[in-house]
Amino acid sequence: MVNAAEYEDRPWLDPEAEPFIKVQSVSKQFGDFTAVDSVDLEIYKGELFCLLGGSGCGKSTLLRMLAGFETPSSGSILIDGVNMNDVPPYERPVNMMFQSYALFPHMSVEKNVGYGLRRDGVAVSEIEQRVQEMLAMVELSQFAKRKPHQLSGGQKQRVALARALVKQPKVLLLDEPLGALDKRLREQTQYELMNIQEQLGVTFVVVTHDQEEAMTLSTRIAVMDTGRFQQIGTPTEIYEFPNSRLVANFIGNANMFEGRVVENGQDHVIVESRHPECNFYVDHGMSIAEGSKVWVALRPEKVMISKQQTADGNTNTVKGMVHDIGYLGGTSTYRVKVGDEHLVEITSPNQLRPKDGNPPIDWDEEVYLSWEPSSSVVLVK
Numbered sequence: 090m091v092n093a094a095e096y097e098d099r100p101w102l103d104p105e106a107e108p109f110i111k112v113q114s115v116s117k118q119f120g121d122f123t124a125v126d127s128v129d130l131e132i133y134k135g136e137l138f139c140l141l142g143g144s145g146c147g148k149s150t151l152l153r154m155l156a157g158f159e160t161p162s163s164g165s166i167l168i169d170g171v172n173m174n175d176v177p178p179y180e181r182p183v184n185m186m187f188q189s190y191a192l193f194p195h196m197s198v199e200k201n202v203g204y205g206l207r208r209d210g211v212a213v214s215e216i217e218q219r220v221q222e223m224l225a226m227v228e229l230s231q232f233a234k235r236k237p238h239q240l241s242g243g244q245k246q247r248v249a250l251a252r253a254l255v256k257q258p259k260v261l262l263l264d265e266p267l268g269a270l271d272k273r274l275r276e277q278t279q280y281e282l283m284n285i286q287e288q289l290g291v292t293f294v295v296v297t298h299d300q301e302e303a304m305t306l307s308t309r310i311a312v313m314d315t316g317r318f319q320q321i322g323t324p325t326e327i328y329e330f331p332n333s334r335l336v337a338n339f340i341g342n343a344n345m346f347e348g349r350v351v352e353n354g355q356d357h358v359i360v361e362s363r364h365p366e367c368n369f370y371v372d373h374g375m376s377i378a379e380g381s382k383v384w385v386a387l388r389p390e391k392v393m394i395s396k397q398q399t400a401d402g403n404t405n406t407v408k409g410m411v412h413d414i415g416y417l418g419g420t421s422t423y424r425v426k427v428g429d430e431h432l433v434e435i436t437s438p439n440q441l442r443p444k445d446g447n448p449p450i451d452w453d454e455e456v457y458l459s460w461e462p463s464s465s466v467v468l469v470k
Contacts, residue, residue: 099323100133101309107170109134109292110155110260115164116316117150124150126316127164137286137293139303142313143339148296149264151313155294156185156262169259182259186266190249192237199224199233202251209256223251226285243278250282254289263295267302279305300340304328312336328388333470337386344387344433350379350467358467359404360385365428368404372462377469384468389436391464394423394450398457406459409433411452421448425456433458 096103108131117125125147132138140148153159154166157178166173173181184205192201203220211219224230227247237245246266253261266282267275283306286293297303303310304324311321320327320336331337334345346369348362353375360369360383369385377383393399399406409427416439423435435458443449450456 099308100135101131106133108132109136109169110294111165111167112151112155113165113167115151115154115161115166117147117154117159118162123316125154125161128316128318130311130318130321132292132294134292135290136308137283137295137306139295139297139307139310140313141297141300141303141310141339143298146313147316148313152185152262152264152294152296155260156183157181183262184253184256184258184260185262185264186249186253188265190245192245192248192252194237197234197236198229198240198248201237201248202255204252205256219255220251223255226288227251227281246278247281250285254285254291258291260292260294263293265297266295267297267299275302276305282306304340312339314339329466331386331466331468334384334386334468337466337468342389342434342436344389344392346385346387346431348383348385350375350377350381350383353377353379357462360465360467363428364431365407365409365433366403367407369465369467370404370462371465371467375467377467381469386466386468387433387460387464389422389434391460392433392435393459394425394435394437395457395459396450396454399459405462405465406457407433408455408457411450411454411456414448414450414452416448421450423450423456425458427458 100106110132112128112130114127114129115125116123116127140151142148150159154161157173157176161174168182193204199220202223203216206216206219224233227250229244229247229251232240232244240248267278279302295306307324309321309323310327312319312327314335320332327336327340331340337343346362348360348369350358351361352359355374356372358371358375360371362369362385407427409425411423412426412432413424415422420436420438423437425433425435427433
């Protein structure tokens with residue numbers, strides 16, 4: 090049960106809330122190819138919503154239909170209650186920020202930011218005020234007179250963002266907005282983007298193939314594959330409760346075990362796996378018949394690794410041999426061979442510095458893996 094105060098941050102849980110963007114049975118065909126296949130989506134005002142998927146899944150095509158650069162083959166798109174199907178891009182309450190940033194090289198930063206306002210015939214005094222306010226928000230006031238070639242990648246990204254936001258759109262569409270930045274700068278810019286979105290309250294729709302980026306940025310994520318949504322939910326819901334092997338494998342890493350249900354109680358499920366030979370005791374019931382074939386997904390960070398056996402029997406524990414080790418400083422990744430050549434991945438924090446410099450667990454050592462009853466997710470597809 091969600092109380093009324095929580096609806097403010099999670100309007101999609103409010104049965105009376107009206108979506109700001111409605112995508113209704115939208116499809117898009119290019120000849121014989123279906124890029125977007127009869128999708129439905131509701132996005133609420135003030136969300137930072139991510140469309141996540143691999144190349145060719147349809148996410149950019151859907152974004153271009155929201156922008157008006159593509160027309161749906163069927164279905165409708167509503168923004169703030171108005172059907173957008175026949176509305177040209179320049180009359181929609183949206184703006185789009187492209188992956189390439191598309192800055193004018195001969196214009197200064199302030200001229201780039203104010204370009205759209207000049208095209209709209211806004212008064213010069215208002216243009217100057219809005220441009221300066223936007224440059225201050227993205228912390229580029231001191232670079233107002235510079236040309237794009239005099240800026241870093243992160244600064245160019247913020248100029249493009251300021252130019253997109255200065256027209257005060259109701260919706261900002263961002264196509265792989267951080268794809269051109271290096272890893273450290275991308276991580277820093279993610280938080281800057283979130284802070285700006287929160288200050289302005291503009292609805293953001295972001296297309297990305299980067300799972301970590303989507304998890305960090307978004308209020309909710311729609312995972313796309315072959316033109317359809319596979320799952321829509323908050324980052325926590327998508328990661329902790331994937332609804333399929335496809336989603337579990339696409340969002341982060343997951344160890345996958347095939348098995349069959351041998352017991353289905355009101356508050357638990359027991360899945361028997363032969364590769365490796367162990368039982369998964371999961372502390373929640375499911376509507377599934379005993380004997381059914383299922384898969385169990387287990388995230389690497391939820392598996393504990395030890396040289397000592399920590400539990401009796403073969404329920405939620407298995408013995409194996411260390412096959413690979415990846416030392417990443419703050420964490421170590423182990424790949425442990427169990428059963429019939431099955432490799433289980435474990436991510437373990439390096440909380441203590443080894444006194445002698447040697448790793449606490451080494452290659453080719455026998456180890457025991459274990460996990461909590463709440464850590465496994467049972468999947469039927």
